[in-house]
Amino acid sequence: MSDTRTRILDLANQLTQSRGFNGFSYLDLAAEIGIKNSSIHYHFKAKSDLALAMVDRHRETTAESFARLDHDIDDPRERLLSVVRYFEADLRDGKICLCGMMAAELQSVSEEVRRELALYFRKFQDWLSKQLSEMGYSDPPRxxxxxxxxxxxxxxxxxxQGDVTVVGQALDGFVNG
Amino acid sequence: MSDTRTRILDLANQLTQSRGFNGFSYLDLAAEIGIKNSSIHYHFKAKSDLALAMVDRHRETTAESFARLDHDIDDPRERLLSVVRYFEADLRDGKICLCGMMAAELQSVSEEVRRELALYFRKFQDWLSKQLSEMGYSDPPRxxxxxxxxxxxxxxxxxxQGDVTVVGQALDGFVNG
DNA sequence: GTCTATACAGCGATAGAC
DNA sequence: GTCTATCGCTGTATAGAC
Structure with a gap:
């Protein structure tokens, strides 16, 4: 795995979170990284390959993050709070959830990517369910x-609305009292 | 207001809900309606004008729908249920909320459209707040x-996930028991 | 109000040299 | 692994005839 490949994935990830997957081009990536767009094609033959690699990598790093939270933090409510703070930090840079964005753009991604997205959210829900179960919720999956x-x-x-606190308000019942 | 103009708005609205505002072109609109793309430009000089007109119209028709619900239905919970059923119907055609979609594509719309979107959601929240107040919620805006x-x-x-019932599950606490 | 014709820019993608 | 060069297509938009 070359360094360039990683830089492409990092940048594509950021741009997808802020502008959407259809909101940037190979030329945008090339200009920012300092190479030519044909070099991007060397690493990801088609843009659909980039989409798949990006979502796949994000799903894996998310799984690792969940495992780390489980290991490092005792209180499940504190784990949830930690996740919320992570999304709030991205939000301050105008970035929303990568997979949420791509779920909105669903009609323009391949069936393979859709399956990856569905898997991401299933794993996310499973992990949340575990935390909420520990917190005493009667129907954790729900x-x-x-x-x-x-x-x-x-x-x-x-x-x-340009107001990060909206997230905390929407999740009030889960992370507070 | 010509009939063609309305047909353009209707079609653009549907396509935005399913593919996103950046997911269709003037050529797509023209082909489906049966005119040339230059005719679309006659009605909406730039695509940004189309975006503004579309969101503006949707905000107005939504306000009318809320007024009609207030008038026709006595039970506030039934009013909420009616709104949910409306979104579920669109969902069966692969369509999500027009303004939710455009909120995801926020970086590619004008400041004017952003203000319209923010207004739409504020009015939506205000109306929901009124219903929830009647239902006895302690903090209706929240x-x-x-x-x-x-x-x-x-x-x-x-x-x-291809599962319309997810919406009802997510809003379970509001529209049931 | 719709048409034909076209300008112009940007995109994804490829071939082949280095 | 990156480059130059280029192709073909699609997009938004405009000018001017009807």
């Missing part, structure tokens, strides 16, 4: 779906 | 924000 929906929706609203 | 966030997020998840 509560996890509500948490996830509120998170994704509030990111859209918070960015539009 | 509950309205949670409803709205859960709705927008669940639309993304429901379409991705």
């Amino acid at each position: 509560a996890a779906l509500q948490f996830l929906s509120a998170l994704e929706g509030s990111l859209l609203l918070a960015r539009l | 509950a309205a924000l949670q409803f709205l966030s859960a709705l927008e997020g669940s639309l993304l998840l429901a379409r991705l």
